[in-house]
Amino acid sequence: MTLEILKKGTSENFLLKQIIRKNFTSKYKDSILGVLWSFFNPLITMALLTAIFSTVFAKSIENFPVYFLTGRIVIDFFNSGTKIAMTSFKRNRSILNKIYVPRYIFALGGICSEFINFLMSVIVLIAIMIVTQAPFYPMALLSVIPVFTLFLLIVGVGLILSILCTKFSDIEYLYRIFTSLLIYACAIFYPITMVPQPLRGYMELNPVYGIIAQFREFVMFGRFPSMKLMLTTFLFSLALFIIGIIVYRKYKNRITLEL
């Protein structure tokens, strides 16, 4: 109640917009190419991995560049989104410690700016699809479903991490290890069929993999993924989203005390 009165007559949307802008510009502040890195980054790794793996997996993966990019942009969004949310309170401690600002806005703003980055890499994906003459399916538009699921997942995980990060400073380093492991666990540059069965079942439980698989089904093959995969992924993400909000709500008042 009190806090609502405090912020009466102000626009949180405006603040969110400003924070997104700030995050976005500060990411490329000292580089000559600036925002263009958002395009080059996935392109370069794609070129590299295509050169290495396209012949190895030639039989099982038809269009390696597109296969790789679809996975890569999703996992990139997940990793950078959760990371930026995790450190958002810490990075803005000078503001949070002096003025009352709804704290989640810093986490959300970070995630949103990474989402813009994601959209830019989608442009790269489309360009590569044109170059490699991959077919475009109308079904590809439905890929907003996994993207939405991904967003929920990132907000949930990001909020949990951001609270943990104010309490434990080494979460940051642990999570960095976790994210690099996650890249290998999500079948980004190898076909999932390579993985033997019992292990593969567990892998499919991973919501990030689930989202990548859905995304590929829609974009690359223009078909509907299995209902089971969609449902488990969505429920998993939703659960994490809700847990994230509960954790944030429970601990938001202690944030400034721990910073």
Add this chain to the structure above:
Amino acid sequence: MSEEENNNKIKTQIIPAIHNTVSFRTFLKTEDNKPISDEKVKYIFYRTNGEKISEYDRTSDENGMTHITLNISSDVYIEVIYKGNSQYEKKELLSYKTKPTQEEKDLKKGHSYQKKIASEKSGEKKRKRQEKIKEFNEHQKVLEEAQNDNIAIELKNVTLSFKVGKDKIDNIKEYVIRTIKRNKEKKTIFKATDDVSLKIYKGEKVGLIGFNGAGKSTLLKIISGVYTPDEGEVNINGNIAPLLSLGAGFDKNYSGRENIFLNGAILGYNEEFLKSKYDEILEFSELEDFIDLPVKNYSSGMLSKLGFSIATIVEPDILILDEVLGVGDVNFRKKSREKLNSLIESNITVLLVSHSIKEIRSICEKAIWIDKGKVREIGEVNQVCDNYLEAAKNASKDKTKKIKPKRF
């Protein structure tokens, strides 16, 4: 010595060196005590060894008096010569007096009469003060009995504690190890704010005083919403402008223009408001020539000018100040103080933290004394300040006693 035989000479007086201004008076009177006016008198000064220093001519006035004032730094003889005839009285012709020395002045100050005046004055002051206090208390009563919507800030039993300790666990590694070893941290709970209840009514100017670490800043942070108390209730009516940190969240790569919008957003302004006030902010900050440069090229003075201009563009209901600050160069300092003063003097509620008791007395009418996280006293500003100063005096006395060096 003189040309005329019948001249009267007096060479009796030896004046001791007094390093001060000395006045001499000579009264010329007839034997039947009538003054002789328009008579020429010559003063001649000699050193004690007989060497002549200087001479002065004077003419007596209608009271028969001649007068001379000069500085003397060594012992002198003085010779007074006048044209004598039988009508002159020869006794007690000369008198001298000196200006009071510092010691004498001090003595005079302590004079009972002056003391009496002083005590009368302070008595008057006391009476006035008591009247003020009475008036204040009555006013507070009126406010309290009135409807509740005249409250700007209300705290009810607010408590906030920090966990402090040398071995605060701040990483997972330690957390896991300690959990396994069952050697959990020894938590020391420090109550920064302890059961604080207070009411500040609309339009009141309130000063917050207390020693360092008493919990003033914590209380301000609770009121401005940065900290949420563990227990208790905080009620605030109206929007708050905390002037605690100027330019919070400035992005050094942003231009001044972009930072106005960023900082404005953080302060809780909305876009339309900022757009409409943009020119005003720019004009007040005097940074027209630099506004498109990134602020990393700004000097610290320029940064605080910009921050101040953004922070004070609103007309808040409640203004929170940590020391009345003037920022920037001489001109801007004056301007910013004027702006603050006009804000303070308008009809808003002001909460001021300051270590300058003088400032608190001049701005506020109510004071809250915070001591060790608790409210020690709330009341009329002079009363609280006096008590506070008294306590400060005692505290520093105790401390100086402790740190007195030992003689070997």
